[in-house]
Amino acid sequence: MTTTGEEHATALTGPWWWTRWRSALFDGSLALASAAECAAEGVPFARDAGIPLTAGLVFGLLAGSVLLIRRRWPIAVVLVAIAVTPAQMGFLMGIVGLYTLATCELPRRVIGALAGMSLFGTMIVTFVRVRQDMARGDFTLGDWFVPFAAVTTSLGLTAPPLLLGLYVGARRRLMESLRERADSLERELQLLAERAEERAEWARSEERTRIAREMHDVVAHRVSLMVVHAAALQAVARKDPEKAVKNAALVGDMGRQALTELREMLGVLRSGGEEQGRERRERVAAASVPLVAVGVAAAAAAAASRAADEPGGAEGPSLAELAELVGQSAAAGMVVDLTVQGEAREYGAEIEQTAYRVVQEALTNVHKHAGGAKTYVRLAHRSAEIAMQVENEPPPEQASAPPVRLPSGGNGLLGMRERVHALGGVFVSGPTDTGGFRVSAVIPATA
Structure with a gap:
């Protein structure tokens, strides 16, 4: 039979070939009911056939209990039901067997052939029985009633379970297909989420690289010049005070330029209007220059103070x-x-x-x-x-x-x-x- 995704998920939780204990109990109940029906119908069959009643009773019990294997071998159940049709027993087994057969993923020609055999077998047996009953005088209707009863009875015992089984089987296959599609979509979504995370990580890495490159470009040149001027300032501080003052002014100008460019670059990382982020950036910017211009601490501090009051400049050099x-x-x-x-x-x-x-x-x-x-x-x-x-x-x-x-x-x-x-x-x-x-x-x- 076609099994749903839920049944697959609960596989091997029932005995033998059943996926669940509930299914095993349900089939056992159907088998008991079918065995009881066939045993009851085996008594008149044994009487008409001239065999011991015990043999008819045992035959009915064995034939009816075949319904227990309907999920494993539905074709065998239908064949047994067709075989016992002349004995006028196994109606429940035939109905349930046709339903189970129709829900299976078997070729339609196999299902159609077995359903046709059951239909014609039931029709012939019903035709013979009704004709015998009318010959004995049990019915006083016209001859038209014999074929009518045979056709309606055979169709009533064959068509409803067959059509219902086809519908249920198609619905199960549809649900399984939808469930598989949902699982496939879920896997695709997981894959897309993983790829999105990879792209996000790659973007973060690229952004970190870009920020590091910008920091290097902004700081390296200005600070290198500041260090050169600081060394010159140290060399001429006593010999040429005027040149020392000039070098100190140059260090201050470069410090302000470095701080301005740092603030412009770090402004990209700012969330709109967050005071904490602004203060943190200003602290980072204010702390950058004194670390490298130790020899001109006073000039750098003044430059940091003036740079903090200046607004953001241009977009870039x-x-x-x-x-x-x-x-x-x-x-x-x-x-x-x-x-x-x-x-x-x-x-x-x-x-x-x-x-x-x-x-x-x-x-x-x-x-x-x-x-x-x-x-x-x-x-x-x-x-x-x-x-x-x-x-x-x-x-x-x-x-x-x-x-x-x-x-x-x-x-x-x-x-x-x-x-x-x-x-x-x-x-x-x-x-x-x-x-x-x-x-x-x-x-x-x-x-």
Whole structure:
């Protein structure tokens, strides 16, 4: 028989082939009722056949008890019911057997053949019995009653259980199909949920990488210049007070710029209007610069105070600020040569910001690894792209005053490469033949 998903879920909880004890008790009750019916009908059959009544009774009990296996072998139950039809017994067994057969997932031609055999067997037996009864004078109706009784009786005992069984079987198969479809949809939803979680984790990872890259770009350049100026301030504080004051002012300006850019970047992470988040960002921003500008604590504190009162600035740096960026490096003692080729024009905000960050990070690397080296910054505006190159000569030999040591995380070149590749550009970096270092990038103008 067709079993539902619930029956599958409760499989092996009943005896033998039954899935549940309730089904076993129900079939046992039907078998007892069928055995009692066949035993009662076996008595007149034994009397008419001239055999002992005990034999007829035992035959009826055995034939009726076959109904117990209706779920396991429904075809056998129907065949036994057809076989005992001439003895006018097994009506309950025939009805239940046809119903069970119709609910099974058997070929329709098999069900139709067995149902037809039962129909014609019942029709013939009924025709003969009614004709004999009319011949004995039990009925005084016309001859038309014999075929009418045979047809109606056979149809009444065959059609209802067959049609009901077909309906129940179709409904069970439909419910099982719907349940399987629901299980499939649930598995698909689980798979989609897992994929969504993977995508969310990937997005979080990408966002963490982006934030780390932004933090590196914002802090590294400003703080590197601040450290250089702080070292210069320490060297000339006693010899040249005016230059010391100038360097302190430069440190303050760079601190304010670093804090402003930090606030702009961290503002992306802010939930609208949360005071706690604002205070936390201001504390992080205010604590960033003093950690690296220990030698100029007073100037950094003043810069932090002024930066906290300033509103959020622009969306990000652009190529228009490139000259100022180069000027800051020049003010820190670096010899920088800026060359711009082609007609300047406006690009997308992300393109200009990426180009600015590439030049900024390249200059930062010069401060870190080649202090005092002459540097060439070239920017070329082309028809379909914008190209930039930062190349420095070998650093000069410094016998006196050890160079300022700046920490390096090794992520600067990686961050530049990721930025340029994200816009479909090309990034190349490496040492030159003369002992210097070159950083080159080309970004499509319509990226």
